[in-house]
Amino acid sequence: MNTARKFIRLADRDNVATLLDDLAHLERLTDGMALRPGIPFGHKVAVADIAAGKPVLKYGVVIGHATQDIPAGEHVHVHNCT
Amino acid sequence: MHASDQDTFPGFRRSDGSVGVRNHLLVLSTVALTNRLAELVSRAAPGCLLIAPDFMRGLRGHDQLIQDRVLDGLVSHPNVGAVLVLAHDAATGNALRERYRNAGRPFDLLVFMDAHGMADAVEKGRAALVRLAKAIEGAPRTPAPLSSLVVALECGGSDASSALCANPVIGRFVDRHLAGGGTAIVSETAEFIGAEPIIRSRSATRFVTEQILERISRTEKMMQEDGEDYRGINPTPENIAAGLTTLIEKSMGAIAKTGHALFNGCLNFAEPPQGKGLHFMDTPFFSPVSMTGMACAGAHLVLFGMGVFNPSGNPLAPTIKVCGNPETVRRWADSLDLDASGILTADKTLDEMADRLRDVVVQVAGGSQSRAEDWREGQIIAPRSLPAL
Numbered sequence: 001m002n003t004a005r006k007f008i009r010l011a012d013r014d015n016v017a018t019l020l021d022d023l024a025h026l027e028r029l030t031d032g033m034a035l036r037p038g039i040p041f042g043h044k045v046a047v048a049d050i051a052a053g054k055p056v057l058k059y060g061v062v063i064g065h066a067t068q069d070i071p072a073g074e075h076v077h078v079h080n081c082t
Numbered sequence: 083m084h085a086s087d088q089d090t091f092p093g094f095r096r097s098d099g100s101v102g103v104r105n106h107l108l109v110l111s112t113v114a115l116t117n118r119l120a121e122l123v124s125r126a127a128p129g130c131l132l133i134a135p136d137f138m139r140g141l142r143g144h145d146q147l148i149q150d151r152v153l154d155g156l157v158s159h160p161n162v163g164a165v166l167v168l169a170h171d172a173a174t175g176n177a178l179r180e181r182y183r184n185a186g187r188p189f190d191l192l193v194f195m196d197a198h199g200m201a202d203a204v205e206k207g208r209a210a211l212v213r214l215a216k217a218i219e220g221a222p223r224t225p226a227p228l229s230s231l232v233v234a235l236e237c238g239g240s241d242a243s244s245a246l247c248a249n250p251v252i253g254r255f256v257d258r259h260l261a262g263g264g265t266a267i268v269s270e271t272a273e274f275i276g277a278e279p280i281i282r283s284r285s286a287t288r289f290v291t292e293q294i295l296e297r298i299s300r301t302e303k304m305m306q307e308d309g310e311d312y313r314g315i316n317p318t319p320e321n322i323a324a325g326l327t328t329l330i331e332k333s334m335g336a337i338a339k340t341g342h343a344l345f346n347g348c349l350n351f352a353e354p355p356q357g358k359g360l361h362f363m364d365t366p367f368f369s370p371v372s373m374t375g376m377a378c379a380g381a382h383l384v385l386f387g388m389g390v391f392n393p394s395g396n397p398l399a400p401t402i403k404v405c406g407n408p409e410t411v412r413r414w415a416d417s418l419d420l421d422a423s424g425i426l427t428a429d430k431t432l433d434e435m436a437d438r439l440r441d442v443v444v445q446v447a448g449g450s451q452s453r454a455e456d457w458r459e460g461q462i463i464a465p466r467s468l469p470a471l
Binding site (some may be wrong): 041042043046062 | 324425
């Protein structure tokens with residue numbers, strides 16, 4: 001029985017991770033970090049606090065910038081990143 | 083296995099200093115007119131590799147240049163041990179003989195129109211092929227550094243798993259291969275639209291940045307001329323539903339297979355890289371075409387990341403298929419070389435999977451057939467952009 005969500009951080013410097021399962025009701029990542037429930041498979045979760053205007057890093061590259069403060073564990077997508 | 087064993091593979095030494103991972107006896111038809119002859123001749127040597135693309139006459143400008151460069155790349159490819167070139171007429175035959183007499187490997191040329199009928203042409207061709215087969219029979223493999231390998235990076239049938247498993251695993255391997263002094267080529271210019279910031283931050287020189295950006299912009303203009311606004315509609319609503327937030331994030335799904343090294347060069351179609359490191363090649367996105375470009379530039383192997391299955395490969399550069407989609411891995415087990423789905427399903431790390439990819443590369447470079455070779459997948463296709471005369 002899975003009690004935590006699988007994820008991948010594609011580069012060491014990334015501040016987001018990608019969720020690898022559909023267990024959206026769970027509230028922890030396998031490394032113990034708390035996350036907001038409801039984030040779908042393939043979507044991103046912040047693994048560090050990202051201040052408004054700061055770069056969002058995935059694959060070790062800047063894929064966008066935070067449009068508001070994003071706390072660790074929060075869903076990162078078009079509503080808070082562009 | 084000791085690190086020193088892993089750093090080498092048994093390869094075929096060529097007189098020009100290059101190393102091959104195969105010792106193909108190549109039967110090459112240089113124009114569609116000799117394709118049937120090539121087919122009949124190739125039956126005299128069951129293990130030979132027949133390459134009979136639909137090479138044309140009447141090509142104009144750049145298209146002729148590309149077709150010639152593809153031909154050069156096939157004859158001088160490091161995986162070719164000996165080659166029988168079929169020409170249609172005496173004039174072309176003489177020109178090709180001049181061009182390839184110093185190809186550095188057993189070589190023969192047959193002029194179709196010199197024959198007295200088809201049976202005679204086939205007879206002459208078969209005799210030449212048997213002589214060439216004898217010339218390379220028992221050629222030894224000797225240890226060669228893994229860093230001598232030029233790997234082509236390809237992806238196709240891409241899905242969400244490609245961006246998370248297959249391509250990042252290939253990228254992790256490529257980082258190590260390049261750090262060890264190896265060479266890699268990535269192509270498919272259209273996939274780089276939207277990834278311009280990556281090119282700006284990852285090119286070795288400003289000149290390389292400008293060259294690559296110019297190729298991307300040219301491809302985007304072609305799309306616009308066809309009424310497509312790639313940048314405007316991407317990421318698509320489907321992409322966004324799947325979790326992709328920005329165009330650059332989408333582009334990275336494919337570009338992840340290049341790892342993190344700097345781009346050392348920008349190549350035209352089938353143009354061999356000068357020097358080691360990572361190179362960008364300007365090619366169309368259709369995988370058999372882009373693989374033709376990279377193989378004819380001298381790539382020894384292709385690392386092909388996929389999500390849903392893609393049945394293409396390259397006939398000359400053994401193609402290693404890496405897949406991270408568990409459903410595809412179940413359905414196409416007989417056609418894939420590395421199951422990377424453990425990243426999704428079994429807590430495998432990119433490093434572990436890159437280790438396994440390296441093992442597969444060493445095995446295939448040393449002579450184990452890749453699945454694409456088992457099935458004889460692959461074709462040589464030279465792209466054309468102008469109407470022929």
